[in-house]
Amino acid sequence: MNGVIIIDKPAGWTSHDVVDRMRRILQQRSVGHLGTLDPLATGVLPLVTGGLTRLAQFYTTSEKTYEGVIRFGFATNTYDADGEPVGDVQSATLSLVDPSLEHLQKLAAGFQGIIEQVPPPFSAKKIHGVPAYQLARKQKEVVLKPVQIEIKEFAILAVEGDRARFRARVSSGTYMRSVAHEMGQLQGSGAHLESLRRTAAAEFDITQAHTLEEIEGYMHEEQGNGLHFGAEVAAPQKPCHSEAAPAEEPAVSRHESIPAFFVHPRQLLPQFPSVTADEPTAARIRTGRTVNLPDVSRARQVKVFQGQSDLIAIATRVAGTLFHPKIVFSAQ
Numbered sequence: 001m002n003g004v005i006i007i008d009k010p011a012g013w014t015s016h017d018v019v020d021r022m023r024r025i026l027q028q029r030s031v032g033h034l035g036t037l038d039p040l041a042t043g044v045l046p047l048v049t050g051g052l053t054r055l056a057q058f059y060t061t062s063e064k065t066y067e068g069v070i071r072f073g074f075a076t077n078t079y080d081a082d083g084e085p086v087g088d089v090q091s092a093t094l095s096l097v098d099p100s101l102e103h104l105q106k107l108a109a110g111f112q113g114i115i116e117q118v119p120p121p122f123s124a125k126k127i128h129g130v131p132a133y134q135l136a137r138k139q140k141e142v143v144l145k146p147v148q149i150e151i152k153e154f155a156i157l158a159v160e161g162d163r164a165r166f167r168a169r170v171s172s173g174t175y176m177r178s179v180a181h182e183m184g185q186l187q188g189s190g191a192h193l194e195s196l197r198r199t200a201a202a203e204f205d206i207t208q209a210h211t212l213e214e215i216e217g218y219m220h221e222e223q224g225n226g227l228h229f230g231a232e233v234a235a236p237q238k239p240c241h242s243e244a245a246p247a248e249e250p251a252v253s254r255h256e257s258i259p260a261f262f263v264h265p266r267q268l269l270p271q272f273p274s275v276t277a278d279e280p281t282a283a284r285i286r287t288g289r290t291v292n293l294p295d296v297s298r299a300r301q302v303k304v305f306q307g308q309s310d311l312i313a314i315a316t317r318v319a320g321t322l323f324h325p326k327i328v329f330s331a332q
Contacts, residue, residue: 001028002050002311002329003262008209009037009045009198018212022047025216034059035201036124038177040080043198044206051330052311058269061172062202063152068195070180072099072162075190077136078122079177087190099187104156104164107186111154111179116146120177149174163194203270210261218261265303265311272314274303282306285313286331290324297321 009018015036023031032053034046043066048055076083119125121142122133132142153169168176177193184191199206266274273296277285284291285304293315296302302323304313315323 001026002052003048004034004052004055004204004265004268005047005049005215005261006204006208006210006263007045007047008206008211009042010212011042012039014039015045018045019047021212022049022215025212025219032056035062035064035172037198038080038196040082040193041196041198043196044201044204044209045198046201046204054327054329055268058314059202063169063171063200064174064198065167065169065200065205066176067167067197067199068165068176068193070164070166070183070191071194072164072184072187072189072191074192075181075184076192078192079120079175079181080193081195083122083192098161099159099164099189101156101159101164104159104183104187107183108154108156108166110186111182112151114148114150117149117175117178117182118146119144119175120181123175147173151179154179203267204263208263215261265305265309268311269303269314272301272303273299274305276305276307277312279306282312285315285325286328288325288328290318290322291315292321293323294321296323301326 005022007018007022009015015033019031019033023029026049028049030051030053031047031049034048034056037043037045046059071081074085075087077086078084119132121136121144123131123144125132125144127135127142127144132144136142150171151168151174152171153167155167156164157167158165168174168179170176176196180191180193197206275293275296277291277293281291281293282304293302293304297317297320299317301314301316303311304315304323304325306312312329313325314327316326318324
């Protein structure tokens with residue numbers, strides 16, 4: 001089955017844990033995600049299934065929106081609540097003066113715009129081909145170069161004691177863990193990211209998200225309890241701050257589709273106009289041939305549908321009204 005489904009990722013799971021569970025629920029091997037979330041984080045995790053896994057290339061620079069809590073008083077080695085405290089925690093805690101809302105709002109303003117950010121040592125960034133988190137776990141030196149990111153919005157919403165609640169809208173590649181860590185350094189008390197929830201990624205938001213329990217329950221009902229996938233979703237015992245390599249799994253039979261959970265294909269990639277192809281044009285596109293699409297002659301790339309919901313291709317304009325299918329999606 002081809003589709004995009006938005007999962008409300010539970011805390012304690014890696015993104016690959018969610019992908020692996022969905023492979024078993026759907027009994028389909030072709031499942032991927034459109035951007036990782038740290039194990040600590042919850043919220044919007046878009047998954048792609050079947051032929052639509054090829055859409056991932058269009059989401060590598062997607063904007064993200066987060067809500068979360070920064071705790072001041074001590075830093076951790078992972079920059080979040082899953083890590084070990086570093087430094088003299090007791091002294092830092094005793095000397096901490098709870099930050100004011102006004103003060104933190106001024107600090108937050110300094111992070112907005114295009115800035116250089118150093119990724120956390122416990123991250124998947126590679127040093128000479130080795131993921132940084134592997135070196136950090138062995139307590140080896142981790143030296144990561146700053147990368148350019150953009151923080152389009154960073155609002156401190158409330159302060160309660162040593163905790164600050166925030167909302168942020170950022171470019172792809174931004175680590176809110178690093179933001180929390182750097183704010184702690186500026187504050188002079190240390191800080192770490194206590195919780196994080198992604199409320200939007202690209203065109204997807206939390207209102208479209210479903211829990212694994214919802215989908216699993218639906219599949220149980222549809223299959224008449226003929227197959228058991230486990231009614232309870234338990235978090236893995238040892239979360240990490242990186243993606244594990246996808247395990248090889250044998251192909252298995254598919255269940256019936258679950259269209260109620262999928263994002264309608266017309267809502268995908270809203271920056272690309274849509275065109276509905278007639279049968280002869282669709283046949284040419286499915287065989288990778290150039291077609292004439294006069295209705296979208298000014299667009300660089302377009303989504304091509306056959307009917308209302310069958311996304312068959314992403315086509316690129318080559319000249320005038322001629323478009324060549326850059327990606328042809330496999331049939332449902």
